[in-house]
Amino acid sequence: MTDRPSTLCEAFQRTAAVAPDAVALRTPGDVETLTWREYAEQVRQVAAGLAALGIGRGDAVALMMSNRVEFYPLEVGAQHVGATSFSVYNTLAADQLKYVFGNAGNRLVFCEAQYVERIRSSGAEIDHIVVVDGAAEGAMTVAELVARGAADYDFDAGWQAVRPDDIATLIYTSGTTGNPKGVESTHANLMYEAYAFAEVLDVEFGDRITSFMPTAHIADRFTALYLQEVFGTQVTTVADPRQIAAALPDTRPTFWGAVPRVWEKLKLAIEFGVAAEQDETRKQGLLWALSVAAKKGAADLAGEQLSDEVAAEWAKADQLVLSLLRKKIGLDEVRWAMSGAAPIPPETLGFFAGLGIPIAEIWGMSELTCVASAAHPRDAKLGAVGRLLPGMEGKIAEDGEFLIRGPLLMKGYRKEPEKTAEAIDAEGWLHTGDIITMDDAGFLRVVDRKKELIISSSGKNLSPANIENTIKAAAPLVGALTAIGDNRPYITALIVLDLDGAAAYAAQRGLTDATAEALAVDADVIARISAGVAAGNEKLSRVEQIKRFMILPTFWEPGGDELTLTMKLRRKPISAKYGPQIDALYADEPGDGVHEAVAAESR
Numbered sequence: 001m002t003d004r005p006s007t008l009c010e011a012f013q014r015t016a017a018v019a020p021d022a023v024a025l026r027t028p029g030d031v032e033t034l035t036w037r038e039y040a041e042q043v044r045q046v047a048a049g050l051a052a053l054g055i056g057r058g059d060a061v062a063l064m065m066s067n068r069v070e071f072y073p074l075e076v077g078a079q080h081v082g083a084t085s086f087s088v089y090n091t092l093a094a095d096q097l098k099y100v101f102g103n104a105g106n107r108l109v110f111c112e113a114q115y116v117e118r119i120r121s122s123g124a125e126i127d128h129i130v131v132v133d134g135a136a137e138g139a140m141t142v143a144e145l146v147a148r149g150a151a152d153y154d155f156d157a158g159w160q161a162v163r164p165d166d167i168a169t170l171i172y173t174s175g176t177t178g179n180p181k182g183v184e185s186t187h188a189n190l191m192y193e194a195y196a197f198a199e200v201l202d203v204e205f206g207d208r209i210t211s212f213m214p215t216a217h218i219a220d221r222f223t224a225l226y227l228q229e230v231f232g233t234q235v236t237t238v239a240d241p242r243q244i245a246a247a248l249p250d251t252r253p254t255f256w257g258a259v260p261r262v263w264e265k266l267k268l269a270i271e272f273g274v275a276a277e278q279d280e281t282r283k284q285g286l287l288w289a290l291s292v293a294a295k296k297g298a299a300d301l302a303g304e305q306l307s308d309e310v311a312a313e314w315a316k317a318d319q320l321v322l323s324l325l326r327k328k329i330g331l332d333e334v335r336w337a338m339s340g341a342a343p344i345p346p347e348t349l350g351f352f353a354g355l356g357i358p359i360a361e362i363w364g365m366s367e368l369t370c371v372a373s374a375a376h377p378r379d380a381k382l383g384a385v386g387r388l389l390p391g392m393e394g395k396i397a398e399d400g401e402f403l404i405r406g407p408l409l410m411k412g413y414r415k416e417p418e419k420t421a422e423a424i425d426a427e428g429w430l431h432t433g434d435i436i437t438m439d440d441a442g443f444l445r446v447v448d449r450k451k452e453l454i455i456s457s458s459g460k461n462l463s464p465a466n467i468e469n470t471i472k473a474a475a476p477l478v479g480a481l482t483a484i485g486d487n488r489p490y491i492t493a494l495i496v497l498d499l500d501g502a503a504a505y506a507a508q509r510g511l512t513d514a515t516a517e518a519l520a521v522d523a524d525v526i527a528r529i530s531a532g533v534a535a536g537n538e539k540l541s542r543v544e545q546i547k548r549f550m551i552l553p554t555f556w557e558p559g560g561d562e563l564t565l566t567m568k569l570r571r572k573p574i575s576a577k578y579g580p581q582i583d584a585l586y587a588d589e590p591g592d593g594v595h596e597a598v599a600a601e602s603r
Contacts, residue, residue, distance in 0.1 A: 004195060007187040008168055008229050009080050009159035011194075015232040016040040018205055024228070025069045026236050028243075028250040032069045036232075039073060046077025046142075047158060048149025053108065053128060057082025057161060060106035060170070064088050064115050066239040067211045067220075070132045070142070074110045075215075075225065079168065080159040086170035086182075087216040090115065091559040094122040100172055101126065103182050103414055113139075164188035170414060171218045171366040182414035183366040185218075192407040193222065193369040194230040196389040200374045201336055201360065205232035207254045208333075210247060212238035214565065219341060222370040223257055242500075245269060248330030256337050260344035261567050263359065265500055267351050268476045270329070272504045289321035293354030300353040301346055301382045322356050331357050336377050338362050340385075342568060343446055343465045345473035349382045361385045363446060367423065367430055369408040373444050384443040394438070395429075401450050402436035403429040435463075452571060454485045462544055464571075467491060470539050471546065475532020477501050477525065480556050480563065482574050483546070484582055492585040493549040494578055495529060496556045517553040526551065526595065534598035546597045548585045552578070 005011040016024075020037035027033075034042075055061060061078040063085065065071055078085035088100055101109075101124035108128040109119055116129055116136040129139040168187045172180040197203070211224035224235050236251040238244055245266060248256075258266075274290065277283035296314050299306050306314065326332040337352070340362040352359050358377030363385035364370050375386030388394050392406035405428045412420035424430050435447040448463035455461055464483040471493065472478050479498030485491040497519055506514035509524070519525050529551060537545040556562040562574050575582065584594055 004191070005230075006164045006191065007159075007162045007166075008076075008190060008226065009162050009187075011191065012043070012076055012079075012229040013040075013159070015205070015229060018232055022206065022232075023234055024232075025072055026234070027069060028236060028238065028247045034069055034072075039076075042073035043077045043080055044155050045146045045149060046073055047080040047155055048153040049145035049147070050078060050081050050083065050108075051153055051158060052148040052150055053145075055081055055083055055108060056158075057166065058084070059108075060084045060086065060104045062086060062088055062101065062104065062106045062109045062111075063215065064090060064109060064111040064119070065132055065215075066090065066112065067213075067215065067237040067241075068132070068239055069237055071110075071215060071237070072225070072228075072235070074130075074132070074142070076229065079162070080155070082158065082162045082166060084167045084170060084184075086172075087214070087221070088172065089214055089216045089559065089565050091565065094118050097122040098124045099179050100182070103179075104170055110142075162187065164191070165411075167411060169221065171221070172216065173366050181416060181419060183218075184411040184414050185366075185369050186411055189369045189408060189410065190222075190226050191230070192391070193371065193389075194226055196391060196408075197222075197227075197371055197374065198231065199390055200386070201255070201338070201376055203227055203231045203233065203255070207231070207233045208236070208251055209233055209253050209255060210236050210238050210244065210251050212241045212244045212247070213259070217341075217565075218366045218370045219257070219259070245329070249328065250330070252330055252333045254333055254335055256331065256334055257362075258339060259341045259567060260339055260348065261342075263339055263344060263348050263352065264472065265498070266329070267348055268498065268501050269504070270325070270355075271476060272501070272508065276508055285321055286325075289317040289325070290354075292317040293322060293351070293356075295354070297347075297350030297352075297354030300358075301350045303381060318356055326356060336360055338374070340364065340371065343448075343469055345469040346383045347473035353382065363434075363436075363444060365430075365432060367410045367432075368404065369410070372404060372408055375443070381443050384439075384445050386444065387442040388444070394444075396436065396438065397431075399450070400435040400437075400447070402432045402434050402444075404432060405429050454483065454491070455487065462491070467536075467540060467544050467546070468493075470544075471533055471536035474535035474539075475529055477505060477528055478532065480569070481549075482562075482569050482571060484575075484585065488586060490547040491544060492582070493533075493546045494574070494581060494585075495549050495551045496554065496562075497525070497551065499555045499557075502555075516555050520551040520553040520593075530595060530597065537597060548590060549595050549597055550581055550585060550593050551595075552581070 016036045021035050023033050024036045024039045025034040061083045075085050110130045112133050113131050113136040116139050130145050131139045135141055164187050167184045168190055169185050171183040213220035227233055228235055238247045274286045292313050295310050337359045339359050349359050360377045360380045362371050362374040364372040373386045373388050394404045433450050435450050437445045448465045453461050454464050467483040468481050477497055479496050481493045481495040483491055483493050502519050503514050533546055558567050559565045562570055
């Protein structure tokens with residue numbers, strides 16, 4: 001068949017028949033594997049079991065588990081009875097689960113045994129809890145669910161009844177304030193996304209990728225689940241996202257993506273590894289190769305061609321060192337890589353481009369199914385988020401906000417028509433809330449979120465994300481920082497150390513205390529952060545430069561008071577929680593913990 005499938009179910013059925021004995025799903029080291037034949041049979045069994053419970057077209061089914069092989073047949077099995085299958089973040093508290101389950105209207109949850117009690121204590125009206133790992137009192141096992149399936153269940157009739165405009169999934173946005181909104185994405189949305197994406201970034205049967213981000217995040221769902229159903233990728237599930245660096249050499253992905261913080265951590269790990277190299281000859285070789293890589297990265301960022309001399313030097317560095325480094329970190333077979341969900345420091349893009357790992361920065365939203373703009377690394381402009389995918393229209397409003405419409409636009413926010421109408425105007429334009437510029441070639445550059453722009457007391461409009469990314473790129477120990485300055489005379493910053501980087505730093509220096517409290521007052525840490533802030537200030541205009549900063553004696557973790565589960569800053573809660581610290585940054589006489597930053601010459 002040459003015509004494209006119209007639903008995920010149809011796509012899966014075609015894909016599973018391409019090479020039934022090929023491995024579709026695995027864990028690192030092949031501890032668990034599932035062929036397409038086995039995968040398809042389990043989908044059939046799960047669908048029959050769900051149908052026996054009365055779950056059918058239009059019903060909602062929730063999943064709450066780590067990244068694991070078992071997730072896939074359950075999710076795809078639910079699709080095949082016409083259900084709306086969605087994931088929730090494992091960190092949600094009981095009251096948050098009650099809200100999400102109430103909004104979704106699901107009466108069944110697939111989960112790990114550790115979450116059964118939390119689900120029950122939420123008070124949500126759940127008829128069936130199905131446990132994927134062992135057993136739990138009062139819950140059903142997957143084997144028991146499968147055993148309920150009728151021998152004469154008409155599986156084909158079930159999935160063939162699914163329509164393109166049926167809601168395939170819900171994505172609950174981890175907003176910085178208030179309850180999350182449930183974005184409704186249809187089969188048609190997801191099928192269009194898959195093919196439009198593949199027009200720009202090629203995807204082939206057998207391509208290898210990891211699943212390590214939460215499956216409640218559209219980025220993981222799209223890249224590891226929906227692309228697999230449509231094109232037949234091989235997915236390696238990584239249950240603990242902190243183990244992704246160790247899993248990459250085992251997986252050897254052919255395409256791979258991550259949020260900026262993961263790329264930054266990988267960069268930091270490489271730099272720490274070079275600094276900790278004990279063999280002096282090898283260390284000097286690594287430092288030389290990185291210096292050559294830096295030249296290539298700088299040229300790529302500037303959009304300039306390498307001189308013949310530097311190109312020859314890079315080719316030598318690549319042959320002797322960089323190719324081996326790519327193999328060591330497991331990215332030697334990557335055809336293309338991507339970064340999305342938040343702005344990434346240009347220096348990070350340049351670093352990996354210099355290593356021979358070009359990253360395409362993409363842009364999108366849950367409300368736009370996932371990716372709305374992209375460019376293949378061979379065509380990309382570093383610092384831009386590509387061009388709109390085929391079939392999408394965009395325009396810039398008078399205040400700089402980017403508006404977009406087209407086949408990727410969500411059906412709406414679940415049970416919230418008023419909020420849907422606020423987001424999508426009468427002409428079908430989604431008001432993204434992002435300030436974006438577009439050049440003559442159609443390349444987009446994200447400035448910042450419209451509501452997050454800093455307006456100084458002198459009336460200057462400043463992008464906190466630009467300030468933050470510039471400083472973070474110059475100060476590797478920084479895990480997160482928030483630029484302060486709205487209606488203030490100058491910019492200050494609250495800085496938090498990176499948890500993994502702090503541990504590596506402490507081990508490298510032989511420190512016994514790697515707590516945030518100890519490191520925040522460590523003289524060498526303060527000196528390194530000060531140097532990074534000064535270096536970052538050199539790249540910022542005078543009004544953007546950080547004048548004072550404070551290193552907080554804590555680490556910020558995703559899902560906490562300061563960061564969303566997708567690692568975006570919760571700016572208003574941060575301002576409220578750290579009010580006294582912010583006041584101290586603007587005091588006439590700064591007290592303990594407030595550090596004066598070195599200002600650069602005016603630009």
